[in-house]
Amino acid sequence: MNSSELDSFLREYTFYERFLLSKINPKDINSLQNFIKNNYFDEKIMKKFALFDSSSIENALINSQKPFDNRTIFNLTDDITFVCHPRFAETPEHHHNYIEMIYVYSGEFHQTVNGNKIEMKKGEFCLLDTNVVHSIAQTSENDIIINCVMSKKYLDDILINRLSGNDLISSFFIHAIYQSNNYNDYILFRSEESEILAKLMEYVLCEYFDSSLCSSEVINSYMVIIFSELLRVFENQSNSENYGLLKNTKITDIILYIQNNCKDATLASVAEQFHFHPTYLGSIIKKFQGNNFISILQDAKLKKACFLLKNSDLSILDISKSIGYENTNFFYKIFKKNYECTPSEYRKKHKLN
Structure with a gap:
């Protein structure tokens, strides 16, 4: 998969997005069953949104309007998982028992985190700690949002040891792993100007959605570089945002x-x-x-x-x-x-x- 193929893949409607666009009431069983019958469930495209598989379509769509919680968002079986946030729907308040990194591939993204309204542009990242309460406003067709969810084991094994020299990320991850009941923070990275991060995310998404020999090792290596680059962005961001405070x-x-x-x-x-x-x-x-x-x-x-x-x-x-x-x-x-x-x-x- 190259950059152009990745872009086409990310913009293609998933089965769930087609359902959202249909405006069918999930309680209307006849309409729901007709939709399922007349719409092809593409397993490859649905890899972008692994909430349900072809064996549980009807139940998943019926339950799609229920409040989100740790059980219904993702069944996190891998150490690191990339999914596309479904377009055309808003997500009510929820929280996770894993770290979530949000990346705006295209368009914009509006969420409320711990009561704070946050607007994100193309190329920006947000790192959410475990147990952070957040909700997501409805997205449109051009709003391609990538969620990278990481288990605590992955953070401990792959990232903390490799990034232990930086207090910001190490402290964030250590709190998330060992003090998750008392700690619920987030870090926003204003990285929209970083061509390097955009290219790195392309590479890691191509590896993930079109895996081949040694893809896991390649993805792990890319993630270390991505976080290292985010730290550089954050340092410059902090210097800029705090300059006015510092001079006063x-x-x-x-x-x-x-x-x-x-x-x-x-x-x-x-x-x-x-x-x-x-x-x-x-x-x-x-x-x-x-x-x-x-x-x-x-x-x-x-x-x-x-x-x-x-x-x-x-x-x-x-x-x-x-x-x-x-x-x-x-x-x-x-x-x-x-x-x-x-x-x-x-x-x-x-x-x-």
């Missing part, structure tokens, strides 16, 4: 906020306070301060501890807890490492009368 925010304000809130501060909470993406904020702090967020936070905690040691009669245990260290032994360890004395020795030497 002093790095000293960020550091002061960390110092004043060192007990409970996290990279995520500070990023939310200043309206940055956590990964981007981390890079800003590293660039301007020379140290990462953890080092800056630890320094703020220890400076507050020194102030309390000199100016209060609080116990070492209470001081440790007041700066966010419940483990007093850990507090002693990092304090001695930084000041070459214990907290008690520091207090004895510096306490103000």
